[in-house]
Amino acid sequence: MxxxxxxxxxxxxxxxxxxxxxxxxxxxxxxxxxxxxxxxxxxxxxxxxxxxxxxxxxxxxxxxxxxxxxxxxxxxxxxxxxxxxxxxxxxxxxxxxxxxxxxxxxxxxxxxxxxxxxxxxxxxxxxxxxxxxxxxxxERLEDLERALLALVRAVEARDAYTAGHGERVAQYALWAAEELGAKAAELEDLRVGALLHDVGKIGLPDPILRGAHPLTEEAWRLIRQHPVKGEEILRPLRAYPRLRPYVRWHHERLDGSGYPDGLTEVPLLVQAVSVADIYDALTSGRAYLAPLGPEGALAALEAEVRGGRLSREAVRAFRSGLLRHRLLRPGH
Ligand SMILES: [Fe+2]
Ligand SMILES: [Fe+2]
CATH class of the missing domain: 3.40.50.2300 (Response regulator)
Structure with missing residues (x-):
């Protein structure tokens, strides 16, 4: 890339x-x-x-x-x-x-x-x-990666709030992963995994993608499938075994309330992507929600840690990454 x-x-x-x-x-x-x-x-x-x-x-x-x-x-x-x-x-x-x-x-x-x-x-x-x-x-592998990225951008472009979401999540998650001491090869897998984490949203109808609110039971069922759909899309890739956790488990929560597998243990680097994903959603806003500032979004992430849903270590690393890259002022 x-x-x-x-x-x-x-x-x-x-x-x-x-x-x-x-x-x-x-x-x-x-x-x-x-x-x-x-x-x-x-x-x-x-x-x-x-x-x-x-x-x-x-x-x-x-x-x-x-x-x-x-x-x-x-x-x-x-x-x-x-x-x-x-x-x-x-x-x-x-x-x-x-x-x-x-x-x-x-x-x-x-x-x-x-x-x-x-x-x-x-x-x-x-x-x-x-x-x-x-x-x-x-060259064929690079073309494949470019084609997948184009696919992700096409999905994101259907909604003004999600445009650039994959790239921002990848950047935030990389910062957090660096704070966690991830190795170069792990960082590269995390980068691609984070870029592609929502590729499974390709099949979602526009109103659902745009965050129609409140969600119907059927819409909710479709949304909960996107990590599994994404995993299916990536299966032909050689890097699939290393990318799979990011795509399949980015909506898992440590109290078992997440989807699609209801896990209570999630790899730390995958949690870093989840934290970055939530942060970007909160700070970009949605059609029915005003965007939060960095401090407000971090407070929401810390509430998730207290509720036992997100990894304390991942959120701490995420906060350090934001501070280091000056998206957050010291003292918050
Ligand atoms: Fe997602
Ligand atoms: Fe996402």
Whole structure:
């Protein structure tokens, strides 16, 4: 996420895989282009790092094969620039066997692979092919995540009060999770889980989504299904086992009064998302309710803690997160 939104575009799904070959020696470039020919790729050429960067306006390649020592801009600097644009873009550095120092610097710059000169062309082809396959898979996963986010935004956009809800909940929950000492991988799952927590609302009719009040028995029944519907939507994802708790259990309450499972034990990071979810609902208001300020919303969350419905630790971490990001004044 967060990639492919700048001026540099990824090639479309139907585009031929593109490899960028960077070398100042025309004979070496010719050799590389010929060697890659049998893979049926579009191969573009640049004479140095700067020329390579200039070519990126047409979209990022899927693999870059680059020499190290070149005039104007060498391969190490090029690697750093490419990795700043897209940390997952595969970069293969061509080095000589004895260049141990260069290899170490290459690893530091973020290179994914090294090939020794003189080149073994069969090895070059296999390495490029392997990186292209991984790249293709990763692009498909990113597309899937983008499509899901578009789905969530489409649901939220149906109601002025919920527009941006997923993103705000993700941000608040991340702050709380940081206060709780969550690891980087946990934070990433929590972020995506929080963004998608209400994806199951896709099937809700407009009046219910807009918070028609009071709710009929049937409307209430439909609302209580959205965590289960959301879980079904996410099931095809590889990350499903890690995202599932956020989507299925964000309406669980520790006194067993929540839905859909009536749990009395909920993972702490899932509670962080629940707290963020309630906070955003209270501070964004609803058609029939004026929005609360941060202090009022926190007082309501603390009442939930006293009632045994929300985790004291999660609400405390949430409060610290708000204070740290200056959404709350000290002393409240
Ligand atoms: Fe929800
Ligand atoms: Fe929500």
């Amino acid at each position: 967060g990639r492919g939104e700048g001026s540099v575009k990824s090639p479309g799904a139907s585009a031929m895989p593109r490899v960028l070959v960077v070398d100042d020696d025309p004979l070496q470039r010719l050799l590389l282009v010929r060697a890659l020919g049998p893979l049926g790729l579009e191969v573009r050429e640049a004479r140095n790092g700067q020329e390579a960067l200039d070519l990126l306006g047409d979209g990022l390649p899927q693999v870059v094969v680059t020499d190290v020592h070149m005039p104007v801009m060498g391969g190490l600097e090029l690697t750093r620039h490419l990795k700043a644009l897209d940390p997952l873009l595969p970069v293969i550095l061509l080095t000589a066997d004895r260049e141990r120092e260069v290899r170490l610097k290459g690893i530091e710059a973020g290179a994914d692979d090294f090939l020794n000169r003189p080149l073994d062309l069969a090895e070059l082809r296999l390495r490029v092919k392997g990186h292209l396959e991984r790249r293709g898979l990763q």
